[in-house]
Amino acid sequence: MAKKRVMTTKVYSHLEGMLFMVPWLLGFMIFMAFPLIFSLYMSFNNVKVLPTGMKYEFAGVQFYKTILMGSAEFYDQLIPFLQEVVIMVPVIVIFSLLIAIFLNQRLKGRFMFRAIFFLPVIFSTGAVLQQFMDQEEGGLGFMRSEMIGGFMDAYIGGSPWGKPVLAVLEHFVLVLWYSGVQIVVFLAGRQTIPASAYESARIDGASPWEVFWKITLPAMSPFILLNIIYTVVDMFTFPSNPVITMIGTGNYGYSSALAWIYFVIVLVFLASVLLIYGRVNRQQRM
Amino acid sequence: MREINNKMLQRLYWKRKEFMHAVKRFDRTQQFIVLFLTLLSVFMLLPIVYVFNHAFKPLHELFQFPPTFIVRNPTFQNFIELLSLTQSTFVPASRYMLNSIIVTFLATVGMVATGAICAYALSKHRFPGSKLIFGSIIASLLFAPETIAIPRYVVVQSLGIMNSYFGHVLPMIAMPVGVFLIKQFIDQVPNEMIEAAKMDGTTEFGIFMRIVTPMVMPAIATITILAFQNAWGNAETSTLFMQEDAMKTLPFYMSTLTSNLANSVARQGAAAAGALIMFLPSLIIFLLSQRKVISTMAHSGIK
Numbered sequence: 001m002a003k004k005r006v007m008t009t010k011v012y013s014h015l016e017g018m019l020f021m022v023p024w025l026l027g028f029m030i031f032m033a034f035p036l037i038f039s040l041y042m043s044f045n046n047v048k049v050l051p052t053g054m055k056y057e058f059a060g061v062q063f064y065k066t067i068l069m070g071s072a073e074f075y076d077q078l079i080p081f082l083q084e085v086v087i088m089v090p091v092i093v094i095f096s097l098l099i100a101i102f103l104n105q106r107l108k109g110r111f112m113f114r115a116i117f118f119l120p121v122i123f124s125t126g127a128v129l130q131q132f133m134d135q136e137e138g139g140l141g142f143m144r145s146e147m148i149g150g151f152m153d154a155y156i157g158g159s160p161w162g163k164p165v166l167a168v169l170e171h172f173v174l175v176l177w178y179s180g181v182q183i184v185v186f187l188a189g190r191q192t193i194p195a196s197a198y199e200s201a202r203i204d205g206a207s208p209w210e211v212f213w214k215i216t217l218p219a220m221s222p223f224i225l226l227n228i229i230y231t232v233v234d235m236f237t238f239p240s241n242p243v244i245t246m247i248g249t250g251n252y253g254y255s256s257a258l259a260w261i262y263f264v265i266v267l268v269f270l271a272s273v274l275l276i277y278g279r280v281n282r283q284q285r286m
Numbered sequence: 287m288r289e290i291n292n293k294m295l296q297r298l299y300w301k302r303k304e305f306m307h308a309v310k311r312f313d314r315t316q317q318f319i320v321l322f323l324t325l326l327s328v329f330m331l332l333p334i335v336y337v338f339n340h341a342f343k344p345l346h347e348l349f350q351f352p353p354t355f356i357v358r359n360p361t362f363q364n365f366i367e368l369l370s371l372t373q374s375t376f377v378p379a380s381r382y383m384l385n386s387i388i389v390t391f392l393a394t395v396g397m398v399a400t401g402a403i404c405a406y407a408l409s410k411h412r413f414p415g416s417k418l419i420f421g422s423i424i425a426s427l428l429f430a431p432e433t434i435a436i437p438r439y440v441v442v443q444s445l446g447i448m449n450s451y452f453g454h455v456l457p458m459i460a461m462p463v464g465v466f467l468i469k470q471f472i473d474q475v476p477n478e479m480i481e482a483a484k485m486d487g488t489t490e491f492g493i494f495m496r497i498v499t500p501m502v503m504p505a506i507a508t509i510t511i512l513a514f515q516n517a518w519g520n521a522e523t524s525t526l527f528m529q530e531d532a533m534k535t536l537p538f539y540m541s542t543l544t545s546n547l548a549n550s551v552a553r554q555g556a557a558a559a560g561a562l563i564m565f566l567p568s569l570i571i572f573l574l575s576q577r578k579v580i581s582t583m584a585h586s587g588i589k
Contacts, residue, residue, distance in 0.1 A: 016490045017411025024404035025419070027460035030445075032426050035437030042437070054440070099326075102319050109320075115576050116327045119334070121511050122572045176329050181508060185467070188504035192474055226470045233427045233463075244430045252436050259433035266428040 043256035063257035074258075077242040078265070088175065089231050089273070093224065096179040100186030101216070114187070120180030178234065182227045189223030190216070221281060228273060236266045334569070341365070341562035348554050364559035371543070371556055377531045379539065386518065386536035389454040393517035396455060398510050401464035402502075406494045408465065409472040410480060420469070423462045435526065442527050453527040454535070458517055464509045471505040472498055507578040514571045519564065540564060 043064070046057040067074050103114050193216065201211050237244070243262055335356075340348070342360040372379035408416055438457055447453040475498055483493050499506065524538035540560045543553050 013490070014411055014413035017407040017413055020407035020411075020490070020494070021404045021419075024400035024460060024465065027400065027456060028423070028426070028462070030441060030460075031438060031457045032434065032460050032462065033422065035434035035441060036426060036429060038437035038440065039433050047436075099323075102323060105316065105319065107316060107320055107323070111577075113323050113327065115573070116330050117323075118576050119330050119572070121508065122515060122568045176326060177333070181467075181512070184504065184508050188471070189474075191504075222470065222474065226467070229424070230463075230467070236428065237430055244432060256433065259430055263425075263429050263433075267425070270428065 039256040040260060042252055043260050045253050047252040049252075059253060063254045064261065066254070067258055067261060074243075074246070074261075077246060081242055082265075082269070085232070085235050085269070088178075088235060089228065092175055092179050092182060092231050093227050095175055096182035096227065097186050097220070097224070099179070100183050100190055101212075103183070103187060104190050117183050118180055120177040121184065122180075178231070181234075182231060185223055185227055185230070186220065189220050193219045225274075225277060228277060229270065232266075232270050232273060236262075236269075337562055337565050340558045343555075343558065345555055348558060364555035367553070368543075368556040368559045368563075371553070375539075377534075379536075381532055382534060382536045382539045385451075385454075385533060388451060389520075389523075389535055390514065390517040392451065392455045393458045393520075394510065394513045396459040397461045397464055397513040397517070398506060400459055401461055401509065401513075402468050402499065402506055403494060405465045405468035405472055406498050409469045410475075410477070410498075423465055427462045427466065435522070439526050448527050449530045449533050451533075454523045454533075457523060457527075458520065461509075461513060461516070464513060467509060468502060468505045471502040475501050503578055507575045510575055511572055515568060518567060537564065 042056070044059060044061070046059045048055045048057070099117055103110065103117060107113065197215050197219075198211065201215055206214065235241070243258075246258060339357040341364055342362070343357045344359055344361045344363060347358060408420055442448060442453055442457065447456065479497060480493055483497050488496070519537050521535070521537040521541050524534040528534050528538075540557070543557045543560060
């Protein structure tokens with residue numbers, strides 16, 4: 001009898017939980033999940049927009065073939081971009097962690113600094129950054145100037161990684177502007193570590209360096225993971241990225257196929273990043 | 287005995303010296319950090335300085351190359367041009383403004399409220415299938431937004447919400463980033479706290495409103511800023527789902543200022559002024575909510 005009672009409360013609580021999700025989930029199903037599945041369907045079809053409506057002709061894997069094997073354009077766009085992401089993600093995450101730790105210290109004008117470093121949140125998604133990049137202010141002007149550019153060319157220009165490294169340096173300002181949300185997440189995460197942990201570490205005579213590695217970093221681990229995922233997603237879906245601009249063509253079947261190929265690539269990328277992160281994390285724990 | 291005492295005293299003395307040393311070093315580190323942060327702040331503030339200055343530049347300065355940050359001869363010419371342009375439109379510009387305000391308000395509230403409550407359910411009610419739902423939310427994050435534009439059009443059309451505020455707001459409500467971010471924060475709220483509240487007879491909704499929400503305020507404030515950004519700057523729903531001019535929003539109007547023109551010079555001034563006007567509300571929302579981002583977590587009892 002008692003057991004049955006417990007079961008029903010549990011079921012009831014689950015039902016209540018589901019009820020909470022209904023509004024969002026409905027919107028998600030109708031305006032996200034269904035369109036995505038529909039685009040998968042479109043990717044196998046020749047889509048024609050007629051005055052009477054849409055017309056679909058089955059095309060099989062034709063578009064996938066054209067994109068993957070037809071020309072090198074896709075790879076020409078994708079590979080430099082992937083290289084850039086590989087460098088940018090750790091740079092952004094480490095940079096924002098560093099800034100978050102700085103901002104957590106008792107500094108003069110801490111509030112002002114915090115506000116300033118969250119500021120990118122409002123222009124990273126907005127039109128401001130776009131306008132800025134249209135004007136080619138995105139890279140650092142002085143990075144392109146003769147001296148540093150020549151220096152870079154002489155030393156790493158020859159290797160296949162030379163270009164992406166240079167691109168990252170040029171995008172240094174972009175790193176700053178991409179890391180708004182990440183800094184917020186790290187700062188908020190840092191607040192969840194109890195002060196008593198730091199106090200006891202100090203009493204035991206731990207140096208700030210040890211405190212960072214033994215207390216701050218492990219406790220921040222879930223937030224680092226969160227930020228890695230967020231940064232990867234943010235980088236891959238940023239409107240100015242070269243592959244996405246390729247998606248916006250008139251041929252819907254072709255664009256859908258491209259979008260799905262892109263999705264698989266991002267998924268594989270994210271999965272491998274998470275795998276590596278999991279490995280590193282486990283090693284550290286041992 | 288005395289020897290030991292002496293030794294201890296000596297050691298204490300050394301400790302003290304070391305401590306003073308550390309304090310001094312700490313001071314120097316701090317100065318360094320402040321300097322470093324100040325330098326970076328300059329870069330952070332550049333876009334804002336730029337937007338403000340751009341709006342006040344006379345035409346010849348707008349096209350100067352290399353582009354300048356600071357305006358030399360500030361003028362209100364751009365705003366006057368924008369004003370005269372808005373008076374010549376078929377639909378009064380105030381109508382666009384009104385539409386934008388209504389849509390932004392509804393969409394932001396919708397995105398944050400439904401997202402937060404969904405995140406709570408996902409995080410603290412592990413019912414069968416919740417993992418699958420969370421997985422599909424992450425998967426949907428990975429798609430380029432362009433992927434779903436056309437199928438969405440089909441959906442909106444068949445729902446019959448074209449040319450209505452529903453057509454603006456509903457497609458925006460499901461914001462996967464919001465649920466994802468808030469859920470990760472709610473995961474950090476200790477279960478014992480929720481259990482305790484349940485013991486005290488708080489309803490599920492009460493737990494969400496009075497315990498979980500205050501604790502994850504930083505995440506909610508961040509998402510509010512992002513949601514506002516999305517909704518306020520969104521021209522897509524106007525372009526795709528609204529055929530009637532009277533239902534379109536301000537970002538759409540701003541984008542029409544420079545497009546469909548024979549040359550790329552005309553109306554650039556008005557566009558620059560428009561960009562500033564579009565940017566100001568974001569800045570205000572940001573300044574209002576950024577304090578919430580940081581100050582709440584510390585006092586909310588997680589510690």
